[in-house]
Amino acid sequence: MNSTSRPEGTSAQGLWEDLVTTALLGTDRRTPPPVAPAAARHGAPVPASVALLDSAAVETVRRRAGLRPAPAVARPEPAPRDPRPVPPPAAAQRLAMLLADRAGVSGGGRRGSAPDLMELLPQWLAAANASGFAAPPEILPALLDAARGRTDLRPAVLAFAGPRAVWLARLNPDWRFALRVAPGGSAALPGAEDPERAGRLWREGLFAERVALLAAIRAREPAAARELLATTWSTERAEDRLMFLDSLRTGLGADDEPFLEEALADRSRNVRATAAELLSALPGSALAARMAVRATACVVVDRTREEPTVTVEAPHECDASMERDGVVPKAPAGRGERSWWFGQLVEATPLEAWRERLGGRTPGEIVALPVADDWRPDLHGAWCRAAVRQRDAAWARALLGAPAAPEAGGPGAVSLAERAKLLGTLDPAERADWVAGFISAHGLSEAFQLLGGCAVPWTAPLGRAVVDALNIARDAGSYPWSFSGVMGLAERCLDPAEASRLEGLMAVPDETEDASPGAGGYWAEAFQRLVTTLRLRAAMTRELEAPGPAASEPTA
Numbered sequence: 001m002n003s004t005s006r007p008e009g010t011s012a013q014g015l016w017e018d019l020v021t022t023a024l025l026g027t028d029r030r031t032p033p034p035v036a037p038a039a040a041r042h043g044a045p046v047p048a049s050v051a052l053l054d055s056a057a058v059e060t061v062r063r064r065a066g067l068r069p070a071p072a073v074a075r076p077e078p079a080p081r082d083p084r085p086v087p088p089p090a091a092a093q094r095l096a097m098l099l100a101d102r103a104g105v106s107g108g109g110r111r112g113s114a115p116d117l118m119e120l121l122p123q124w125l126a127a128a129n130a131s132g133f134a135a136p137p138e139i140l141p142a143l144l145d146a147a148r149g150r151t152d153l154r155p156a157v158l159a160f161a162g163p164r165a166v167w168l169a170r171l172n173p174d175w176r177f178a179l180r181v182a183p184g185g186s187a188a189l190p191g192a193e194d195p196e197r198a199g200r201l202w203r204e205g206l207f208a209e210r211v212a213l214l215a216a217i218r219a220r221e222p223a224a225a226r227e228l229l230a231t232t233w234s235t236e237r238a239e240d241r242l243m244f245l246d247s248l249r250t251g252l253g254a255d256d257e258p259f260l261e262e263a264l265a266d267r268s269r270n271v272r273a274t275a276a277e278l279l280s281a282l283p284g285s286a287l288a289a290r291m292a293v294r295a296t297a298c299v300v301v302d303r304t305r306e307e308p309t310v311t312v313e314a315p316h317e318c319d320a321s322m323e324r325d326g327v328v329p330k331a332p333a334g335r336g337e338r339s340w341w342f343g344q345l346v347e348a349t350p351l352e353a354w355r356e357r358l359g360g361r362t363p364g365e366i367v368a369l370p371v372a373d374d375w376r377p378d379l380h381g382a383w384c385r386a387a388v389r390q391r392d393a394a395w396a397r398a399l400l401g402a403p404a405a406p407e408a409g410g411p412g413a414v415s416l417a418e419r420a421k422l423l424g425t426l427d428p429a430e431r432a433d434w435v436a437g438f439i440s441a442h443g444l445s446e447a448f449q450l451l452g453g454c455a456v457p458w459t460a461p462l463g464r465a466v467v468d469a470l471n472i473a474r475d476a477g478s479y480p481w482s483f484s485g486v487m488g489l490a491e492r493c494l495d496p497a498e499a500s501r502l503e504g505l506m507a508v509p510d511e512t513e514d515a516s517p518g519a520g521g522y523w524a525e526a527f528q529r530l531v532t533t534l535r536l537r538a539a540m541t542r543e544l545e546a547p548g549p550a551a552s553e554p555t556a
Contacts (some may be wrong), residue, residue, distance in 0.1 A: 015033060076167075084133060113528035113529045120533070143160070144178065210244075222253065226248065238268035245275060272326060276348065295353075298312055312375040346382035346383065363392075367398040367401075403437030404440070444483060457493060463498050466486065490530055497538075
């Protein structure tokens with residue numbers, strides 16, 4: 001063996017592992033394998049540590065020089081052509097700028113007056129998709145990287161990127177999410193008009209592909225999706241049955257009742273509960289009728305008192321038939337069993353049943369009735385959940401009450417989250433008017449979640465109410481960081497036409513003695529950022545409306 005040869009009986013991989021092991025243990029505890037020349041340097045023996053490094057260098061060169069070329073792989077097929085036009089040049093440059101700011105603003109400290117560009121990306125994508133534009137090819141990698149880091153961007157990014165997103169995802173595993181959620185992640189999803197191909201994908205596809213297939217067919221032909229699900233229902237895993245069953249929320253109708261009734265006998269408690277919830281959203285279902293019989297038997301109007309009063313006699317047990325219809329017998333910690341059972345019965349009862357039970361009264365008159373023995377929170381809270389589930393705007397209005405009412409929670413809502421859900425049953429204009437009235441009466445301290453459910457851009461009355469409330473807080477010297485969430489929403493949701501109205505608020509206000517230290521400077525920065533962001537959003541809209549190329553260029 002010469003001075004640079006490998007020891008006999010030692011493979012290349014084995015020798016490299018010996019060198020690594022020696023480096024980890026140290027040359028004092030393990031002698032390096034003799035790979036490199038061990039000649040003395042300047043008349044002195046070579047230290048073991050130096051010999052180890054020499055050996056590692058020799059073996060590294062040998063490993064690189066001995067690498068055999070791999071067989072050539074087939075060239076990928078050309079990317080599909082996207083017939084849609086690309087955005088105008090100025091809009092494309094704006095998109096590149098938004099993507100370059102992907103890292104966003106640092107997490108702590110003051111944000112300053114510069115806009116948060118990454119938060120504008122969803123609006124830019126929504127506007128571009130509404131205009132029918134396709135992504136410029138050169139910007140696709142940055143778009144997919146952005147969607148990889150933010151799941152909320154994926155639907156808009158993949159719609160904008162079109163079929164080329166799928167083509168790129170097959171070449172880069174970092175973007176494989178596009179294969180799961182993009183339309184046509186494995187070519188175009190088959191529909192009910194192609195039962196053979198749809199059936200094969202349903203039987204043999206990955207779970208994500210099957211979910212996407214079922215959702216796509218359900219959106220177009222609800223009955224076909226339900227029939228497809230029925231073909232394999234009995235052999236699916238419980239967690240998969242739950243996910244598939246949840247897809248029936250789209251296009252839910254009376255034709256789904258027989259399938260859902262059978263699901264009430266499922267082995268999985270979660271599947272049974274979801275089936276019961278879906279059935280209770282069908283006021284004409286047999287389950288809704290059974291729940292109405294149980295719930296209305298618990299509630300009567302006592303006319304022997306000075307004024308008619310609702311009295312409640314909650315169930316004393318949760319029998320097998322109640323469990324089958326989705327009533328969960330075990331109450332959460334801190335909740336009484338009887339009130340827990342009662343709430344589930346009421347929220348699954350068609351709201352129309354209460355008109356008949358309570359003397360033909362309107363929802364507003366029913367909600368206004370006093371409730372005896374502290375049952376009001378349970379009864380009204382259950383009515384709130386029923387109104388949301390059944391999308392009943394009349395009951396939602398009654399439970400919300402007037403937005404300026406002294407009791408900010410309304411007569412029936414028991415939490416801010418429930419108020420937000422009730423507002424979701426109203427049309428966008430009515431919802432915005434209610435939230436504007438609430439802010440005018442109660443300020444912004446509890447308005448953040450309510451504002452998040454309002455359509456964008458905010459209506460003029462809602463925008464004025466938010467700006468006026470912010471101005472009042474600014475003039476009062478309030479602690480400014482408490483309003484940073486609402487200010488961030490205003491940057492994304494306020495109509496850009498309001499920018500000129502806000503210019504007077506960009507100056508640093510005089511601070512009163514009881515103002516928070518530094519509040520004036522923060523408020524000035526916040527309003528400067530708001531105005532700058534609104535102007536940027538207006539520019540984005542103008543750029544997307546400008547004339548542009550006729551169609552996207554094909555790529556090789």
